[in-house]
Amino acid sequence: MLPDTDELPEILLDLAVPHEDINDMVALRRTLVSDAGTMRLLKECVEELLRDIGEIGREVRLDERLTEAPAALGPYFPAYVFVAALPHTRAYHRERGIPADVTRRTLADLGRNIAAHRRRTGGAGMKTPRWLTLHFRGELYQLGRLQFQRARLGQRTGQGIAAAGLDVAPGTPCLNLHIPDCSGPLSPAACDRSLTLAREFFVRHFPEERQRVATCHSWLLDRQLRRYLPEHSNILRFQERFRTAHEDTEPADTEPIRFVFGDPDLPVESLPRRTSVERAVGDHLRAGGHWYIGHGWFPL
16 A cells, blocks of 8 residues: 555655655654554545545545544654555546646645645644645646646635626536645746646546636635735736635635745734735734635636
8 A cells, every 4th residue: 555665755756745754754654554553544544535536525534534643653644645545646647648747746735735834833744634635636736837626616606606697506617726835926927827728638638527617715815915015916916817706704814824924823913024925914914904715716
């Protein structure tokens, strides 16, 4: 189920696992495979992850199972689950005719996740294992600057888009856009290229779904950013692509803190002001304002 000690380092490098974590993961492999109970837990987690692979929106119940791993393996156990699932994910991609470079760049989010956890905590582990289930189940793909998730319109979003005149409804297939960190500027040219790649990719590899609309659910779509950022800002130009599907009334103040500063628990009064985005996020909160998740869409 797991690659052997000699193969594991190369596989971890392919998944962009940071170099400082590779030796520890290789060394801990012996602890994992020597315990029958832990290996059984690994097998059950992989089976849960891969059940109905490719199906959109299936709930994957991994969170509680991952906490059952021995403390010595705790920081890395989720990563071992994804490594063990890797051959099955690659096989699914091959069945769909997905190019190997798209597979590699998509699954490299595993390493990005580990690196983000270390930046935030200073230690080993994974920031959000649940997020990686989308990648390893064939629901999400990195195509250039952006990531695209095969999804279905939710109730409020579907109703909002239908009210704008598009012939869709809740449950209609769509592409949900995500903006990964550590991937360079969110420039209009980079986004245009990603969207061109996505239109070709999903028609070719998932022709039965026929996504007609792209959606995004992100604090980056909060229109209040216009008060703080220059009009030529990449973020504002990204916002201009979207029409509003619906608006939230519940604040989501920790979201920009998480994504801009790396830790949602940082005290607002001490947030840095080094960039225009940092100043926008922190100054707005220090003035008593709130940030909200924006829900946007545009036709494909």
